[in-house]
Amino acid sequence: MALRDAPxxxxxxxxxxxxxxxxxxPPSCRRNAASQAAAEVESTSSFxxxxxxxxxAKGFDPVARSRASNKKLPPSRYQYRSPKYxxxxxxxHQPPPKSDPASREFQPGPFSLPRLxxxxxxxxxxxxxxxxxxxxxxxxxxxxxxxxxxxxxxxxPYYKGRPLRGPRGGSNLRLLTQPATFRNIPEITRVTVxxxxxxxxxxxxxxxxxxxxxxxxxxxxxxxxxxxxxVVGWGLREGKMVAxxxxxxxxxxxxFLAKLVDVVLPRIKEWKGVPGTSGDNxxxxxxxxxxxxxxxxxxxxxxYDMYPPKMIPxxxxxxxxxxxxxxxxxxxxxxxxxPFYGKLVN
Amino acid sequence: xxxxxxxxxxxxxxxxxxxxxxxxxRDSISRNTYATAAAAAQTEDQNTSSIQHxxxxxxxxxxxxxxVNAGVVLSRPxxxxxxxxxxxxxxxxxxxxxxxxxxxxxxxxFYFKKKTPADIEWKRKIxxxxxxxxxxxxxKGYGDEAWNDELLVGAQESEIQHQVERLLEDAEHPVIGGSxxxxxxxxxxAEGSTKAATVVPEGSAKKLVDDVIERxxxxxxxxxxxxxxxxxxRMLQRTLYLLVKDQEGRWxxxxxxxxxKESLHMAAERVLVQSGGINMxxxxxxxxxxxxxxxxxRPELLKSSPNPNEVGFKxxxxxxxILAGQANLAENKFGLMDFKWLAKExxxxxxxxxxxxxxxxxxxxR
Numbered sequence: 001m002a003l004r005d006a007p008x009x010x011x012x013x014x015x016x017x018x019x020x021x022x023x024x025x026p027p028s029c030r031r032n033a034a035s036q037a038a039a040e041v042e043s044t045s046s047f048x049x050x051x052x053x054x055x056x057a058k059g060f061d062p063v064a065r066s067r068a069s070n071k072k073l074p075p076s077r078y079q080y081r082s083p084k085y086x087x088x089x090x091x092x093h094q095p096p097p098k099s100d101p102a103s104r105e106f107q108p109g110p111f112s113l114p115r116l117x118x119x120x121x122x123x124x125x126x127x128x129x130x131x132x133x134x135x136x137x138x139x140x141x142x143x144x145x146x147x148x149x150x151x152x153x154x155x156x157p158y159y160k161g162r163p164l165r166g167p168r169g170g171s172n173l174r175l176l177t178q179p180a181t182f183r184n185i186p187e188i189t190r191v192t193v194x195x196x197x198x199x200x201x202x203x204x205x206x207x208x209x210x211x212x213x214x215x216x217x218x219x220x221x222x223x224x225x226x227x228x229x230x231v232v233g234w235g236l237r238e239g240k241m242v243a244x245x246x247x248x249x250x251x252x253x254x255x256f257l258a259k260l261v262d263v264v265l266p267r268i269k270e271w272k273g274v275p276g277t278s279g280d281n282x283x284x285x286x287x288x289x290x291x292x293x294x295x296x297x298x299x300x301x302x303x304y305d306m307y308p309p310k311m312i313p314x315x316x317x318x319x320x321x322x323x324x325x326x327x328x329x330x331x332x333x334x335x336x337x338x339p340f341y342g343k344l345v346n
Numbered sequence: 347x348x349x350x351x352x353x354x355x356x357x358x359x360x361x362x363x364x365x366x367x368x369x370x371x372r373d374s375i376s377r378n379t380y381a382t383a384a385a386a387a388q389t390e391d392q393n394t395s396s397i398q399h400x401x402x403x404x405x406x407x408x409x410x411x412x413x414v415n416a417g418v419v420l421s422r423p424x425x426x427x428x429x430x431x432x433x434x435x436x437x438x439x440x441x442x443x444x445x446x447x448x449x450x451x452x453x454x455x456f457y458f459k460k461k462t463p464a465d466i467e468w469k470r471k472i473x474x475x476x477x478x479x480x481x482x483x484x485x486k487g488y489g490d491e492a493w494n495d496e497l498l499v500g501a502q503e504s505e506i507q508h509q510v511e512r513l514l515e516d517a518e519h520p521v522i523g524g525s526x527x528x529x530x531x532x533x534x535x536a537e538g539s540t541k542a543a544t545v546v547p548e549g550s551a552k553k554l555v556d557d558v559i560e561r562x563x564x565x566x567x568x569x570x571x572x573x574x575x576x577x578x579x580r581m582l583q584r585t586l587y588l589l590v591k592d593q594e595g596r597w598x599x600x601x602x603x604x605x606x607k608e609s610l611h612m613a614a615e616r617v618l619v620q621s622g623g624i625n626m627x628x629x630x631x632x633x634x635x636x637x638x639x640x641x642x643x644r645p646e647l648l649k650s651s652p653n654p655n656e657v658g659f660k661x662x663x664x665x666x667x668i669l670a671g672q673a674n675l676a677e678n679k680f681g682l683m684d685f686k687w688l689a690k691e692x693x694x695x696x697x698x699x700x701x702x703x704x705x706x707x708x709x710x711x712r
Contacts, residue, residue: 057499063491078493101444108445111438115427122585122712123423130632130665303464306457 114254116336124335125185132180132328148173175282175324186283186323186332191253193218195315196243198235201227209311211244216299218256220246257319261337264289264296273339279326285333286318412640413659416613417601419636420588420628420666422687424712426565428583430506439482439497439504446485447495452478471516480516481509510562518559575686578672584689585710588673589696590621591684597696599705601661602680610635614664621682623674628666635662637708639701663708 051057080102083093096103136142149164167173178184193214200207211222222244227236236242248256265271274287291314295304300312323329327346334340430438452472458465472478477485483503486492502508569577578586589597602617604610614630642658643651673685686696690709694702 052499054500060498062494062498066491066494101448106448108441108448111442111445113427113430113434113438118424118427122710126710127631127665127667130634130636133632133634135634303457305462305464306459 110251112251112255114251114258116254116258117251120187120336124332125187128328128331128335129180129182129185131331134179136179177324177328184322186321186328188253188257188332188336189249189320189322191218191248191256192318192320193246193248193256193315194243194318195245195313197313198242200242201235201237201240204241205308206311206313207241207244209307210313213294213300213307213312214244214246214315217259217294217297218246218248219252220248222246257336259297260317263298264293265338267296268293273341274333276330276340276342276344279329279345281326283321283323283325283329284318285321285326285329286316288314288316290314410655410657413656414604415601415659415661416604416608416610416617417599417639417661417663418588418614418617418630418666419599419663419708420618420622420626420668421710422578422586422668424584425582428712429565435506436504439509442479442482443485443495443497446477446479446482447487475512475516481512483512514559514561575688575692578668578687580687581689584712586687586689587693587709588622588668589686589688589693590673590675590680590682593681593683595683596698596701597686598701599663600680600682603659609633610662610664614666618666620679621673621675622685623677625674626671627669628671629669631665631667636665637663637705639663639704663705665708 052060082095082102082104084104086095087093098105100106101108147164148167150167152159152162152165195210195214197206197210200210207224211224214222223246224241225243225245227238227240227242230236230238274285278287279285291312294300294315295312300307319329319333321329321332323332325346327344330340330344454465454468458468475484477483479485483497483501485495487495497503565582567577567579567582568574569580574580580586588600590600591597600617600621602613602620604613605616608616611630611633615628618626618628618630639661640658641661643656648654648657675682675685686692688696690706690711693709694706697705
């Protein structure tokens, strides 16, 4: 240790004497990228302007003002309909951007800051980092691994331009797990709720009910799917509507998961948990709910009678995480409050 | 190993001459000598890339050393959601009202069968609040004055407390006679709840008795008002950290020296029990430390100390969470005098400046 430090000590001792005690340049002369940008930022903020005085605010009555004035605004001043179709960049009538409330594609939101999201940011994320962190001392070099895709070796001239061969033992490349840092802490990216009701082939009402229920519990419009093939064993006929799916993201996903963990799952009788073998090796975990469990969602339970009897479907819930393996994804879900049972397969 | 002879010799020499040097240092020494040969700069890269990592090993008997302590950053995570910034709450309310404006009208016929109690209840409620949403105030999207759909400055609908009250009221009180105007609604509701018992049909009146909605607990607790820093019920929105006062009167995180071959995790669990007592249900998170603090003894103290080779100590902090219980210093083994549960900015005021600098980055902002 001492030997290693010696040259550095000597160098720093020399530098100490050469450096002037007080810097001759004022700090403002330093040119950093940040200081350059700071000059361009406006010095005044809109928040600096004082709000209207309480008397003015209190006395302001827009309805009375409009009634008092004889001049009437022409409808073109306050009514606007965005063009229904986008007719190219050169067309004179351009639809407003999607973020504009006047746009036809505008979707309001977010409406809240979900509790689960706040818990994730304040507690879960840092704990996950501490749990998964592996320390590599300075100077560590990761061992060089073989290429995952193999070259084609042989005499054949056709090997020359060929794309590389897949890995041994399987055709698919698994995701690589990078060392855990504060940048790649696993988080929930989206939730997919899927319900397949083959009975809908004979009675379309079943599909409508399934759609309404999935919409009610997820707060997201569902997409319905057709059977792609004839499967006699499952009674599927090609081209018939059999399933609905809701892709839940951001705020809705957090609300949905919180509802699931805090309200629905604790009320299931003798539920063992999510099977530990669940997962697709790349950090997405699926489990299923039976029809009577779906009936426990507060939205369904509140007006259970509304739904036709025996038409409430079960569903599959896939939780997509940014983890690259099932182990990390399971750790995240466990910290949120999902129990796992049985053998944990990674 | 495809290293050349010169490097191998240096290695062997270093290994023979100074057996006390640790392996990682020896590795770096030999690399340094090798690197001085500028001509071989290229080959050095190729060689070292094939060298596998040698984990650092502590010197067996070095001239100077540091004592190793295990520290514990015991924290209570936030228990409730944070207060929204005024801009955030204004934005959320704006978006909710916008949603009301853009959503299709509520289809009562789909959700409620005719003449069922749920249908009657819905009709009564919508008649009172005139808007399907419960907490955004009156929203009128139709008619001649539909343009007047923005809340004015200082409207009470924009206050969180008001919104919470509306939600609770809707859940429990069957109210009659709430007028459309917001200003008079509160008074009207207050009267309405007294009237309710007489005017409401039987079904709803029974419901009034049965469904007494529990009010949410206050977000500011008694401990907050008293500023009781020993209570865990203080500052529910923030992370609280356990700080103890040691024999010299300094505020630090609980710490203790590693015993023999103990790991940091085990040491942290031991330190917690030995300082805070057994009445704490704790979880030490992971096996790696989240930060460290280095302290060098003063030279004059060093001369008089029994072990002059030990120039200071290094504390490695393990992260821990308290799940239940409370600290009790009555039987602590480190001579601790006092404890406090403090948020990050309060920790800064208590601890020494050098300590704060090495500790601040492992404390959560919230």
